[in-house]
Amino acid sequence: MTQETPPRGENTRLEIIRAAHDLFVQQGYHGTSMRQIAQRSGIALGSLYNHFSSKEEVFHQVFFTFHPYHWVIPALLESTGTTVEEFIRASVYRIWAAMKDQPDFLNLMFIEIVEFKSAHIGELYEILMPQVMQIIQQLMQSSSGQLRPIQPIMLIRLFIGSFLGYYLTEAAFAPVAPPEFSEGAIDQFIDVLLHGILNPSTG
């Protein structure tokens, strides 16, 4: 009985972290007040503290509930491809498609780095790295020389770095740059990750 119905207050808790997420990514952590979170959640200020012991704990739960790894990892696990190139292209498109529902995800990372001085990154790393390392090692075993010799962890970093580079330039400059800045950009980033900017026929 208690197993089938969600615990009392669970819906309220989820509404609070959803409201807090929206406000944090739009205004930052210190730019958002507990009163704003309460108002958007439709409850009184004091009631927030029945679900969260402090404002910091609200961010903690927002950060881990809305972190993209929840759907990035499944997207990677479901991707297939007979070559490394096909696998990576399929993975990026899956991640990219899922990302459209949460375009502001980078802002959470910025808040974490600047306003929290990366206080939660250790916990995130412990959750993430085992899963990601497993995926990447399977990829490298089945790649049989298709990849240049690069350490597994560096390959992860390059992959994440490419994604972040794409999203950060999009977030920062796409609103003011001409259309050529954004047209086909995701494919260009994939091409460069795979093949680089240099023409292989020269040099």
Added chain:
Amino acid sequence: MTQETPPRGENTRLEIIRAAHDLFVQQGYHGTSMRQIAQRSGIALGSLYNHFSSKEEVFHQVFFTFHPYHWVIPALLESTGTTVEEFIRASVYRIWAAMKDQPDFLNLMFIEIVEFKSAHIGELYEILMPQVMQIIQQLMQSSSGQLRPIQPIMLIRLFIGSFLGYYLTEAAFAPVAPPEFSEGAIDQFIDVLLHGILNPSTG
């Protein structure tokens, strides 16, 4: 006479924006108070408003005074190389060496995007893009087929994106990741930007 001596208060103004810069990158914009800025500058709170009309104007001047383009552009102009690969490697190393003096520069960009919703990016773009486009077009004219066919503005985006990907992964994960995550990372990012992760001898 007034031309040779700096205007009265100019030193104070510079001390204020230096103090504000340090506090902003460590705590964010809303996490930093005008009282903290005053204290670190060694003047009274009220005196700040003789130099800046508001807290927002303090950030505006911090953002444009400390933006990396001030030394990135010269670094690019002074770089040489007989091939595109040599030129890019030389450029990255120059920028990277200069970056060591200002490791927190990304935080200013994060504050700009999250807490100011990119309010100053248009102004930054107008300053930056003409200079960068000139550099990149010279590079493409003298490259004669060394580069794969990529639009100039996309080449800029890929270059900046690669840098941001490197710095963002470093800022976020280097403190908790093993040494292999950081060792030789800058060279790996350059190699991938130039040649990609795939082995050209296959596929």
Added chain:
DNA sequence: CCTACCGATCGGTAGG
């Protein structure tokens, strides 16, 4: 889950 409140601190200003 709400009302009403706490002390502390905020950005900014008057007046000198």
Added chain:
DNA sequence: CCTACCGATCGGTAGG
């Protein structure tokens, strides 16, 4: 350039 102050708002809590 400083002192002393303004109203507003902050995170958090008591008490019911």
